[in-house]
Amino acid sequence: MAERRAEVTWKxxxxxxxxxxxxxxxxxxxxxxxxxxxxxxxxxxxxTSPEELIAAAHASCFAMAxxxxxxxxxxxxxxxxxxATVTFVPGTGITKSALSVEGRVPGLDEDGFRAAAEDAKxxxxxxxxxxxxxxxxxxxxxxxx
Amino acid sequence: MPRITREAExxxxxxxxxxxxxxxxxSSGAFAGLPYSEPSRIxxxxxxTSPEELVAAAHAGCYAMSLAAELTRDRTPxxxxxxxxxxxxxxxxxxxxxxxxSRLRVRARVPxxxxxxxxxxxxxxxxxxxxxxxxxxxxxxxxDATLEVT
Numbered sequence: 510m511a512e513r514r515a516e517v518t519w520k521x522x523x524x525x526x527x528x529x530x531x532x533x534x535x536x537x538x539x540x541x542x543x544x545x546x547x548x549x550x551x552x553x554x555x556x557t558s559p560e561e562l563i564a565a566a567h568a569s570c571f572a573m574a575x576x577x578x579x580x581x582x583x584x585x586x587x588x589x590x591x592x593a594t595v596t597f598v599p600g601t602g603i604t605k606s607a608l609s610v611e612g613r614v615p616g617l618d619e620d621g622f623r624a625a626a627e628d629a630k631x632x633x634x635x636x637x638x639x640x641x642x643x644x645x646x647x648x649x650x651x652x653x654x
Numbered sequence: 655m656p657r658i659t660r661e662a663e664x665x666x667x668x669x670x671x672x673x674x675x676x677x678x679x680x681s682s683g684a685f686a687g688l689p690y691s692e693p694s695r696i697x698x699x700x701x702x703t704s705p706e707e708l709v710a711a712a713h714a715g716c717y718a719m720s721l722a723a724e725l726t727r728d729r730t731p732x733x734x735x736x737x738x739x740x741x742x743x744x745x746x747x748x749x750x751x752x753x754x755x756s757r758l759r760v761r762a763r764v765p766x767x768x769x770x771x772x773x774x775x776x777x778x779x780x781x782x783x784x785x786x787x788x789x790x791x792x793x794x795x796x797x798d799a800t801l802e803v804t
Binding site: 510511512513514515516517518519520521522523526528530533534535536537538539541543545547548549550551553554555556557558559560561562563564565566567568569570571572573576577579580585586587588589590591592593594595596597598599601602603604632634635637638639640641642 | 660664665675688690696699703704711712713714718722732734735737739749750751784785788
C-alpha cells in the first residue's frame, strides 16, 4: 500500500483569492501557484491547475501500465510518448480525458499495439479512478526507426 | 458552456521495473521532466513524484477552491485554508493496484464563521467539488475539517 500526500494553502475568496501547492511528499514539485482564473480560462498564464495535474497523473499512469502490458506480452517497449488532454467545464467538472501514445516497440504491429494500448487505458489505476468521466478516448500509433 | 483543456506529456523508456518516465505540464509549463518509475510509485515513500501524488495535489487544490467558494457564498470568505490530501494506492484482489482512498484534512481560518456554518460549508464543498465526486465514484473520500478559533 502506498500513500501519497499534497498540501495546499488558499487565501481569500474563489475569484480574487489564490493558493499554493506548498508541499508534496516526494518534494519533487516546487511550490506551485494556483488560481481560479488560471484554472478556468483558456490561457493558464503559466500556472498549473487541478485538471492539468489530473492530466499528468493520467498520462504517467497510462505510460507505466502500457509498458507493463507490453512487457508481459513479450514485446517490451523501447520508448513511449504519451499525453493526456483533460477537458474541464467550470461548474460541471471533467468531461473528457483524451489519451494518446506514440510507441517504439520492436516486434509488434499496429493492431497489436492498439490492443495493448486499449488494455492499458482500461486497466490503469488513474483510468479506474476516472471511470465516471463521460469520455475517455485513446489514439495509439507505432513509430518505427 | 466554456470548455477548458489542459494537457500533460510523458516520455517513457524501457519496461516496467527498470523503466523510467518524465512528466511535463504541457499547458502551463509549471513543471517539466519530473522523473517517476514503478519501484518509487509503489514504495512506502519516495523522492520521486507519482500519479497518485499528482492526484493528491489536484484534489487538495480543487477542494480548497470549492470550500473557498462555499464560504464566500455564506459571506464569510476564508482568510486561510490549509488542505492536505492523502491518496492511497493499494492492491485489490483480482484487480491489481487501485486508488482506493483520498483523505482530505482541512484547517481553516474563517472570520465570522462558526462550527455549524463551517461544517455545512465543508459538506457542500465536498458534494460540489468535481474531483471529490469523480474520485468518489471509485474510491473512498473523507474530509476532516477544523475551524480555527480566531
